[in-house]
Amino acid sequence: MIVGLVILAIILLIAYFAIGLAANVAIGLGGLIISVIIWAVIGWLAGQVMRGGGYGVLGDVLLGIVGGLVGGLVFNLLNIDLGGIIGNIIVGVVGSIIVIAIGRAIGGRRVA
Secondary structure, three states: OHHHHHHHHHHHHHHHHHHHHHOOOOOOHHHHHHHHHHHHHHHHHHHHHOOOOOOHHHHHHHHHHHHHHHHHHHHHHOOOOOOHHHHHHHHHHHHHHHHHHHHHHHHOOOOO
16 A cells, blocks of 8 residues: 555656646745645644554655545535635645545554
8 A cells, every 4th residue: 555655646746746847837846845744744634633643754745645635626526615725734634534544444454
């Protein structure tokens, strides 16, 4: 499962830079670092809410990326817009909680 998340993270990072190039927007290293920090916070918060205590730095970042995507899809389907950075973190945490719940249901991991 970790290998799949790493591959997904690499694909998302490539897409992140490709979209920036296509839109003629300079996405610098600073923007990427800020994004990674936000993704880590999202993953860590989701781990705390789900009583897991976090999944390590890489696991939290990957969970934050995937959770942000899942949360974005869910909130778009529900036609809910929580603008701003706090709104994005909330969307990511909700999505990460969904990912953790699905992962535990499939993998059978017990709650700590």
